[in-house]
Amino acid sequence: xxxxxxxxxxxxxxxxxxxxxxxxxxxxxxxxxxxxxxxxxxxxxxxxxxxxxxxxxxxxxxxxxxxxxxxxxxxxxxxxxxxxxxxxxxxxxxxxxxxxxxxxxxxxxxxxxxxxxxxxxxxxxxxxxxxxxxxxxxxxxxxxxxxxxxxxxxxxxxxxxxxxxxxxxxxxxxxxxxxxxxxxxxxxxxxxxxxxxxxxxxxxxxxxxxxxxxxxxxxxxxxxxxxxxxxxxxxxxxxxxxxxxxxxxxxxxxxxxxxxxxxxxxxxxxxxxxxxxxxxxxxxxxxxxxxxxxxxxxxxxxxxxxxxxxxxxxxxxxxxxxxxxxxxxxxxxxxxxxxxxxxxxxxxxxxxxxxxxxxxxxxxxxxxxxxxxxxxxxxxxxxxxxxxxxxxxxxx
Numbered sequence: 001x002x003x004x005x006x007x008x009x010x011x012x013x014x015x016x017x018x019x020x021x022x023x024x025x026x027x028x029x030x031x032x033x034x035x036x037x038x039x040x041x042x043x044x045x046x047x048x049x050x051x052x053x054x055x056x057x058x059x060x061x062x063x064x065x066x067x068x069x070x071x072x073x074x075x076x077x078x079x080x081x082x083x084x085x086x087x088x089x090x091x092x093x094x095x096x097x098x099x100x101x102x103x104x105x106x107x108x109x110x111x112x113x114x115x116x117x118x119x120x121x122x123x124x125x126x127x128x129x130x131x132x133x134x135x136x137x138x139x140x141x142x143x144x145x146x147x148x149x150x151x152x153x154x155x156x157x158x159x160x161x162x163x164x165x166x167x168x169x170x171x172x173x174x175x176x177x178x179x180x181x182x183x184x185x186x187x188x189x190x191x192x193x194x195x196x197x198x199x200x201x202x203x204x205x206x207x208x209x210x211x212x213x214x215x216x217x218x219x220x221x222x223x224x225x226x227x228x229x230x231x232x233x234x235x236x237x238x239x240x241x242x243x244x245x246x247x248x249x250x251x252x253x254x255x256x257x258x259x260x261x262x263x264x265x266x267x268x269x270x271x272x273x274x275x276x277x278x279x280x281x282x283x284x285x286x287x288x289x290x291x292x293x294x295x296x297x298x299x300x301x302x303x304x305x306x307x308x309x310x311x312x313x314x315x316x317x318x319x320x321x322x323x324x325x326x327x328x329x330x331x332x333x334x335x336x337x338x339x340x341x342x343x344x345x346x347x348x349x350x351x352x353x354x355x356x357x358x359x360x361x362x363x364x365x366x367x368x369x370x371x372x373x374x375x376x377x378x379x380x381x382x383x384x385x386x387x388x389x390x391x392x393x394x395x396x
Contacts, residue, residue, distance in 0.1 A: 016382060018331035019193045022268060022373045023257075030256035037252075042220070045252040049259055050203070056171070056262065057180030059205035061212035064250035064258075065219060068167045068189025071204035072100035074218060074248065075185035076135055078211040079161040081106050085134035088160075090120040091338040091351070092359045093139045097165050098339055106134065110340055110351055115358040116293070116308070117141065118335075118366075122150035133160045140169035140179060142292065142335065142368075143195070143301030148174055148182045163187065167202075168303035170195050171269055175297050180205045190258060195272070195303050196265055198258040201250050218245040271373040272302040278377055279305055279369065282384035288313040288391045290365075304335055305371040307387075311364065316394040318365055321387075325367075328386040333368045 034045060046064045054062035065071050081087060083105030089098045091110040098108040111124040118141035125136055136155045138146040152162045164179070166172070167189035172179040180186045185208070190201035206212055217223075222245030250258075261268075283289055290308035294300045309318055316324075322332050338359045340351035353360050369383055 015329045016331060016370055016379055018333050018368070018370050019372055020374050021192055021197060022261075022264070023197075024260075024264075026260040026264070027257045030260045031253060034252050034256040040253050041251045042249040042255075043252045045259060046250050046255040049250075049255045049262065052259070052262055053203055054205070056265070057178040057186075057205055059178075059181045059186070060207050061209065062180075062203055062205045063212065063215050063219060064255060065202045065204060065248045066250050066254075067200060067248075068165075068187055068191065068202035069096040069100060070219075070246070070248040071187035071189070071202040072096065072137070072163070072165060073103050073246070074215040075163045075187055075204050075206070075211075076100055076104055076106070076137075077218065078206070078208075078214040079135050079163055079184060081134045084132070086130065086132040088120075088125055088128050088133060088136045089339070090118075090124075090137075090139050090141075090359075091340045091356050092118045092141065092336055092362065093165065093339065094167075094336055095339060095342065095344075097137055097139055098345070101135070101137070108339075108345075108349065109133070110345070110349060110356070112356045112358045113141075113362065115361040116290075117144055117295075118306070118359075118362050119144060119146045120151070122147055122154055125151050125154045129154060129158045129160065133158060135161050135163055137163055137165060138183075139165040139167075140172060140301075141304075142306050143168045143172055143303035144292070144295055145169060145172050145174040145179055145298040145300070148179075152183065161185075167191070167194065169301045171265060171299075172301040173299040179301075181207070184208065185211060190254075190261075195268060195301055196258065196261040198250065198254040198261070201254050201258065217242055219248045221245040221247065268373045269301065272371060275371055275373075275375055275380055276302050276305060278380040279371075279384060282381055283307070283387065286384075286388050286391055288395065289387065302371065305369045306335060306366050307369060308362065309365045309367065313396055314391065314394050315396055316390075318367060320394070321390055322367060324390045324393075325383075325386055328389075330383055330386050331370060334363075334366060335368050336363075338363055 087101035164183040185206040190198040222243040224240040
């Protein structure tokens, strides 16, 4: 669908899922053509996806990989993160953000977030940065850009690099610049639920040629550059293992899906913005529900529509609201369970909920409502009506 939200012609199903992938005949045709080509693994389609993505986000280098986690791992490694280093990570994120630092023997330093946006703030970076800090890893929660300029100034002054987790932030812009061309390196995810998907996959972008070469080498077992070409007419059986590497390459079969998705991305983004506008209008009069705001100096990718419940006005907690919505046929989710609440991070980092008041406040109140291009205006109204009914029934 395009920018306009559809109002008619869509049958409401018994259960409205939290997410449904926007896959059409274009993606199917690209995959079929790839299968028929006889070349399934990393090849020319992956290269083409890199080239088109590079132009999209205005980054000189884009490397396709098999997950957003792989993108983070490679970028942190290129940034010089080594055992014993510290990496500042917002606690309000998925575990992959911190795990990538742990892979390298570094210690994640969990930082609190703004209780409204869920984003890492510059003052928290200034609070935790120190002599062992090698990297700062901000997350653009729900697709709303962090203040990378302020965070970058603090990090660079301390000799640290900034690698942003943009799993939610395609396409997003900060002060007119695409996310992907602002930080030292940027990691994107193409997981099935993301704004653009390759089923599984990701991309890492950077303006630094030395970082790009470092990551390109390690993306495929440390083999010499373009080793995948050894099975083409222009290739050679000879190759060199230059350094230790990983199995992080993106196959052409998955890149084919990405090529079709990339060409639809503007339409996807317009559809999301129209759905968000519909949500905001439909929920504007529900005073027990706080609505997400787009930063004044940025354009959000609107990956998620996260509302914040005013629990002081309700006789029900966030879990109860989610369950009642489920009974009404509405799928929802929570983004995220803060890292400091998980057994592993409590055990390894000694993290305590008392240290993260912003994240704790947001976690207790946040609910992610369905948001994807296949939704219709009637779908949005159904979700909004259901949430309004639940709130009305449980008002204090």
